[in-house]
Amino acid sequence: MGAWLNESMTWGNAFVLFVWAVVFLLIVLGFVTYAIYYERKVIGWMQLRVGPNRVGPLGLLQTVADILKLLIKEDTIPRKADRLLFILAPALAFVPAFAVLAVIPYTEKLYFADLNVGLLYYVALSGITTLGMVLGGWASNNKYALLGGMRSAAQMISYEVPLVISVVGVVLLSGSLNLRTIVAAQGDWFWQWNFLPQIIGFVVFYIAAVSELNRTPFDLPEAESELVAGYHVEYSGFRFAFFMLAEYVYVYAIAALTTVLFLGGWHPPAPFLDFVPGLVWFLLKFVAVVFSFFWIRATFPRVRIDQLMGLGWKVLLPVALLNVFLTALYLELFVK
Amino acid sequence: MIRTEELLLNVGPQHPSTHGVFRIVVKLDGEVITEATPVMGYLHRGTEKLAENLNYTQIIPYTDRMDYVSAMTNNYVLVHTVEKMMGLEVPLRAEFLRLIVMELQRVASHLVWWGTYLLDIGAMSPFLYAFRDREMIINLFNELCGARLTYNYMRVGGVKWDAPPGWMDKVEAFIPYMEKKLEEYDKLVSGNEIFLARIRGVGRYDADTAISYGLSGANLRCTGVKWDLRKEEPYSLYDRFEFDVPVGASGDCYDRYRIRLEEIRQSLRILKQAVAQFPKDGETMGKVPRAIRPPAGEAYVRIESPRGEIGCHIVSKGKAEPYRLKFRRPSFVNLGILPKLLVGETMTNLITILGGIDIVVGEVDC
Numbered sequence: 178m179g180a181w182l183n184e185s186m187t188w189g190n191a192f193v194l195f196v197w198a199v200v201f202l203l204i205v206l207g208f209v210t211y212a213i214y215y216e217r218k219v220i221g222w223m224q225l226r227v228g229p230n231r232v233g234p235l236g237l238l239q240t241v242a243d244i245l246k247l248l249i250k251e252d253t254i255p256r257k258a259d260r261l262l263f264i265l266a267p268a269l270a271f272v273p274a275f276a277v278l279a280v281i282p283y284t285e286k287l288y289f290a291d292l293n294v295g296l297l298y299y300v301a302l303s304g305i306t307t308l309g310m311v312l313g314g315w316a317s318n319n320k321y322a323l324l325g326g327m328r329s330a331a332q333m334i335s336y337e338v339p340l341v342i343s344v345v346g347v348v349l350l351s352g353s354l355n356l357r358t359i360v361a362a363q364g365d366w367f368w369q370w371n372f373l374p375q376i377i378g379f380v381v382f383y384i385a386a387v388s389e390l391n392r393t394p395f396d397l398p399e400a401e402s403e404l405v406a407g408y409h410v411e412y413s414g415f416r417f418a419f420f421m422l423a424e425y426v427y428v429y430a431i432a433a434l435t436t437v438l439f440l441g442g443w444h445p446p447a448p449f450l451d452f453v454p455g456l457v458w459f460l461l462k463f464v465a466v467v468f469s470f471f472w473i474r475a476t477f478p479r480v481r482i483d484q485l486m487g488l489g490w491k492v493l494l495p496v497a498l499l500n501v502f503l504t505a506l507y508l509e510l511f512v513k
Numbered sequence: 514m515i516r517t518e519e520l521l522l523n524v525g526p527q528h529p530s531t532h533g534v535f536r537i538v539v540k541l542d543g544e545v546i547t548e549a550t551p552v553m554g555y556l557h558r559g560t561e562k563l564a565e566n567l568n569y570t571q572i573i574p575y576t577d578r579m580d581y582v583s584a585m586t587n588n589y590v591l592v593h594t595v596e597k598m599m600g601l602e603v604p605l606r607a608e609f610l611r612l613i614v615m616e617l618q619r620v621a622s623h624l625v626w627w628g629t630y631l632l633d634i635g636a637m638s639p640f641l642y643a644f645r646d647r648e649m650i651i652n653l654f655n656e657l658c659g660a661r662l663t664y665n666y667m668r669v670g671g672v673k674w675d676a677p678p679g680w681m682d683k684v685e686a687f688i689p690y691m692e693k694k695l696e697e698y699d700k701l702v703s704g705n706e707i708f709l710a711r712i713r714g715v716g717r718y719d720a721d722t723a724i725s726y727g728l729s730g731a732n733l734r735c736t737g738v739k740w741d742l743r744k745e746e747p748y749s750l751y752d753r754f755e756f757d758v759p760v761g762a763s764g765d766c767y768d769r770y771r772i773r774l775e776e777i778r779q780s781l782r783i784l785k786q787a788v789a790q791f792p793k794d795g796e797t798m799g800k801v802p803r804a805i806r807p808p809a810g811e812a813y814v815r816i817e818s819p820r821g822e823i824g825c826h827i828v829s830k831g832k833a834e835p836y837r838l839k840f841r842r843p844s845f846v847n848l849g850i851l852p853k854l855l856v857g858e859t860m861t862n863l864i865t866i867l868g869g870i871d872i873v874v875g876e877v878d879c
Contacts, residue, residue, distance in 0.1 A: 224641040320522050324544070324860065393635060394707055478708045479635025481861045482544065 209425040210240045223475040250414035262316035267419035270309025273302040274426040281433045282357045284443045284455040295356040307333040314408035325407025339493035340385035346378040346504040360442030370441035377500040394477040432466040533874030549855035556878040564838040577663035580876035585618035586818040588667040594814040594825040598807035606795035607671035616780045621650040622819035633868040670801035712766040716866035726850040730821025735761035735768035742817040754786045766869040844876040
């Protein structure tokens, strides 16, 4: 795939790239479909339930049926809603979710865009989704939605900052914002991957990432027991599906980013395991990260909004800054 | 200058965390509550008025539907009041059965509270664990009286059904199981930092406030007042058994949480003793006149339900139907303190505090 990107753009190349993009889109949609299934099964088992098992063999078609149901549902727009913004919001939430996927490298050869500021691109675009949520909450003209929208704005902004700063350490170590270079800079053995040398950064990144995903224990924008459904309470049918889709695409994106930044991307844990293709290693790590998100959801209660803010600004941010400082100090003293 | 407005938010009657059809109208300044007004009556069925046209046995099923999470104690308060008015003797075996089902009910009721409270706080799994264990108690009740929720089990002068063969062994087996599970839940939840941060110091009041608002049950005991009717005015056979009354100190949601968990432990302790002392045979129904007509007069009986002090006041004119019947429902009385507690709290704490009070809307509205 990487080879195609460097060739001059002819009709033939454009067609190939288009086909790849479609294939990739289908893979992501397939992931979302089965991530939901996976999540429901995992949480079901943790909670003494069986999870979906009726539609299709082993319930495999449950999500498909759910999506179909959403498609044929009536699309309601509250009369007092701001129509234009109400319609715009789901698109605004979900387009960046797909756009960030472009920079993620899967193996040495398989990647879709080789940006030298890949990491920056990711963080910058993912911030736009917040706008979609705030807009959705505002445009719905519903008090619960407004509270949810405001919460998500506060939360996403607060956690974007430690998230970005926590990866600065990784950037310093590898000397690049290019995600492929970052993977290449991580060593052959698993203890040389960034998650150990950058353990502080990794922990901060992970917590901030869970928060960015609006997942338990940081699922305040849609805190069911308080805000009913939060910012998307007035959305139905496929507009609602867009919000959900965006959320799960971000699960994909963040899990892939964690794998790339901290878990050595496509590297096998030890050099002699080289015979297994890199994509398999990538997928294994990726699935493990996704699983950890689900596991956390089944385990933790929800934090309160003021505690969330306190954690973000008073704990994660200073710790992330400290990590940057320590990394810089290490580089200055031992590497230079 | 920025102009700010207060937000009037309607929480309920259809809201996931108002435990049924309870409704609160709150005024919000940002996320801070400046005023809260509970609105009740969505589940009002006029039980007390209906009772005036029913004979005493017919009223029993209505009590099941008041606090439907703890139907056995409701049954008991009614039949016990009538028995007191008529001076009836209840056979020992029947009294034992009553006590055992009431304590099992307390465990089941607190389990429901525990699970739903954690669901309110945002943790999903404990809810399902709690319901698994509650299911075992419900199955026991089902075997005993054929119903899972609204038992209609007790009668004036005894109980309707004797325990089927082997039932007591199942109760006996349940006790160690539940003790083990409780330990597991303590490990899983009670030490969780997020959970503690959510409930410590939230919804705090002192003993004087609690007493002046007429609170009872865990809502009173969390302030350090040792008041449990099973100890203070022993009814049934409670004076025969050893158990402690757990009390708190700080009067916050955390204390209420600890007390309810400890009460499950104490109930299991009572159950253990009761099962051991359970008489091998005997009647389950005392000598009761064919028509139950308490002599003219009044009687008030109060007992300790899982939610607090439940009382029944009967005014009889010597007829088969009560002239007037009044229930003191702990959920309703305990709810009185809610508007006071909510002022100055956030939306999130509203759920924490409301959940901590432990209401059952069927009993609030009655």
